[in-house]
Amino acid sequence: MKRKLIAAIGVAGMMISIAACGGGKDDNSDSGDKGGPESFKGKTLTLWAMDGSTPDKWLADLTAEFEQKTGAKLKFEEQAWNGIMQKLTTALSEENPPDVFEIGNTQTPSYAKTGGLADLSDLKKEIGADWAENLNKASVVDGVQYAAPWYFANRVVLYNKSVFKEAGIAAPPKTRAEFIAALDKIKAKGKAEPIYLPGQNWYHFVGLTIGQGAELVKKDGDKWVSNLGDPKVAAAAELYKQLQSYSKAPKDKDEATPQQADIFAKGKTGAFIGMGWEAATAIKANPAIEKEIGYFTIPGETADKPEGVFLGGSNLAVAEGSKNKALAKEFLKLALSDKYEGELAKVNGVIPNKESLNVNLKGNPVAEAAAPSAAQGGTTPLIPEWAAVENAPNPIKTYLTAVLNGKSPADAAKQVEGEFNKRLAQKQ
Structure with missing residues (x-):
């Protein structure tokens, strides 16, 4: 994996990738969550992420805060690059699809057209007012917010x-x-x-x-x-x-x-x-x-x-068939917060979803060179x-x-x- 080699030599990873996060549910969650903290206790949210997308400490800190805040458990399952698109497509068609998953920004419209992605318009209103418009564009299909922008890279x-x-x-x-x-x-x-x-x-x-x-x-x-x-x-x-x-x-x-x-x-x-x-x-x-x-x-x-x-990168989405949609959105609120979005940018050297967080790229020569162009980027x-x-x-x-x-x-x-x-x- 390139990102591991990059970390070893101090050159931050600038990846164009498709990655997928999924949330599994425990067997007793088939009644669905009701959107409140009490309904989250005892549930399990499974996170699929691609190799290299989630730095160890970042993930550990996020997991601890998510579990403390919700009373739910976060189960992380790292995914291999090879075959991920077919694996995710199959998972989204099953009775118990992943709750939250990371997908390539340019692949988001395809998943949305199949009906596999949940509407996240309410999440956008709550936490996405200052997401960069050009970075968020790939998350919107036919005027509906089907995903949330996570991280990006450019030449x-x-x-x-x-x-x-x-x-x-x-x-x-x-x-x-x-x-x-x-x-x-x-x-x-x-x-x-x-x-x-x-x-x-x-x-x-x-x-x-x-x-x-x-x-x-x-x-x-x-x-x-x-x-x-x-x-x-x-x-x-x-x-x-x-x-x-x-x-x-x-x-x-x-x-x-x-x-x-x-x-x-x-x-x-x-x-x-x-x-x-x-x-x-x-x-x-x-x-x-x-x-x-x-x-x-x-x-x-x-x-x-x-x-x-060209801006390559990843979005985070919630499965339309998820029984844990409210819990999944709580996870996204935390993962996409300035704290965790900024830390991901700093550690992985990727472009964050809002320009104000580019301060986290200082000291990384690759990211500092990439950031100015990101504002002029597209797909x-x-x-x-x-x-x-x-x-x-x-x-x-x-x-x-x-x-x-x-x-x-x-x-x-x-x-x-x-x-x-x-x-x-x-x-x-």
């Missing part, structure tokens, strides 16, 4: 301090123009590849579309179709092309083929755009690179507005139909490669829109 620029210094770059760039100027200086120096940016790092491209205010899909009657032909999407593609022109990376591969952190680890690359945890991958490949790694926010057009980024389209789009071969990757190989964004969009629309039309 930053990881750079080689020595390469930047040798090129005469005194400080990390704050604007897009300064970033391009820095890449020009590294290129002119001729000793290092300015940036490693493979042609199909599509999550960064999604961030660029968010920065342009673009949408990847649009409604055509009662169905969703490709919106890659939009001029705003084209503008994002042109920005990607400009950055990629400074890289020798293959135009038809993504950041994992080969691992971009392994390329950076060799010490001959100025920068790459990735998750904070990728520093651990680079350090594992070459321990000497650790002292050279720095981080900065992906620059936008102006210094006061960083580039748009892939929050529709159940989107899942099929990401299956290989991802048409957005094909689109990017076509643009980088010389096609206009408009022609590249036409090339893939048939496949794009076919996938959007698949039944979920």
Whole structure:
């Protein structure tokens, strides 16, 4: 698990993850809770969480306070990444589903559409007035609050301090123009590849579309179709092309083929755009690179507005079939309180659900670089139909490669829109 390695080297985990929490009920709870402290006594709430999501002390403190406050028991069951979506889907269809569970933010609409999630609108009114709107967006489906935002992560620029210094770059760039100027200086120096940016790092491209205010899909009657032909999407593609022109990376591969952190680890690359945890991958490949790694926010057009980024992360939800809904909401009130939300941000280096809690990220260079962009962040389209789009071969990757190989964004969009629309039309 990457987060464990990151903790060992002091680089906080910046994870895009799907995680699941579930609440089991004891066998005598089939009458349901009545929403009061007396009705909670003797009950058991089972918590499923993914490996790495709940730091040991954080969980111990939360468990003790929850049990003292409610008189109920909290049973924690750590879940493996592999197969969790199918496991949760099955659990939600059974007579005794988990009460509380953690789910990936972009997967929330799919679970909501199946009727598996409870309405948490009352919880939002009670404790969520200052949840960041863009972080909460994935928890709302058809105007209903079906989950609560928990923690998030986004990409930053990881750079080689020595390469930047040798090129005469005194400080990390704050604007897009300064970033391009820095890449020009590294290129002119001729000793290092300015940036490693493979042609199909599509999550960064999604961030660029968010920065342009673009949408990847649009409604055509009662169905969703490709919106890659939009001029705003084209503008994002042109920005990607400009950055990629400074890289020798293959135009038809993504950041994992080969691992971009392994390329950076060799010490001959100025920068790459990735998750904070990728520093651990680079350090594992070459321990000497650790002292050279720095981080900065992906620059936008102006210094006061960083580039748009894709926000991955997790929401917390309650099963519609739960017999312990009131108790589950008491758990969420505590887990999402400033005390525990702030501590989770501090220990795991993740973006909390409200901007005021970003103070907990101070001293963590990765998180400090990520936080400014989080306010400009968004997600892939929050529709159940989107899942099929990401299956290989991802048409957005094909689109990017076509643009980088010389096609206009408009022609590249036409090339893939048939496949794009076919996938959007698949039944979920």
